[in-house]
Amino acid sequence: MGFWSSFWDIIWWFVWAFAFIAYLFALFAIIGDLFRDRKLNGWWKAVWILFLIFVPFLTALVYLIARGSGMAERGAAEARQAKDATDAYIQQVAGSSAADEIAKAKALLDSGAITAEDYAQLKAKALS
Known part of the structure; x- marks a missing residue:
């Protein structure tokens, strides 16, 4: 009789394979x-x-x-740090807020770089 001839041998093999893979996950x-x-x-x-x-x-x-609670704390701290880095990146890439855009446009208007009509268009664009 070969290995694959018994249903329970196959089930037992899967149990051991699962236990080994679970151990590898814990080990890593x-x-x-x-x-x-x-x-x-x-x-x-x-x-x-x-x-x-x-x-x-x-x-x-x-x-x-012995060290499971500290392991959880370090994992949570790393996840929090990754989330903060992701949030900072998204904020950087997304650009500035509407108030910042309006302030920049106002500074350009005050310096004479743009006209009042351009300022109104930039303001409308920032608010939309």
């Missing part, structure tokens, strides 16, 4: 968190990595229990 999350943590010095990072190599499942479990 832990390694990413280790290198993201600025408070932990390099020697402790090396110790965690060594234990992850030689006693992987137990070390991952201990890490998640």
Whole structure:
């Protein structure tokens, strides 16, 4: 009988594959968190990595229990920083507000660079 001849062997294989992939996700999350943590010095990072190599499942479990809350805080801080950077970029690319556009047009009118008619058109455009 081959591997694919038994339905339960296939189910068992999928369970083990799922567990292995879940472990890999946890392992990469832990390694990413280790290198993201600025408070932990390099020697402790090396110790965690060594234990992850030689006693992987137990070390991952201990890490998640001992440092899980800090891991969540660092992840939230990184997400907040990425959101702030995205918001700043969008604001920069989107341009200035209507009030800023009107103020610039008023400065151009006061300097004589544009006429009152041009100013009115710029103001209407900014308000639309």
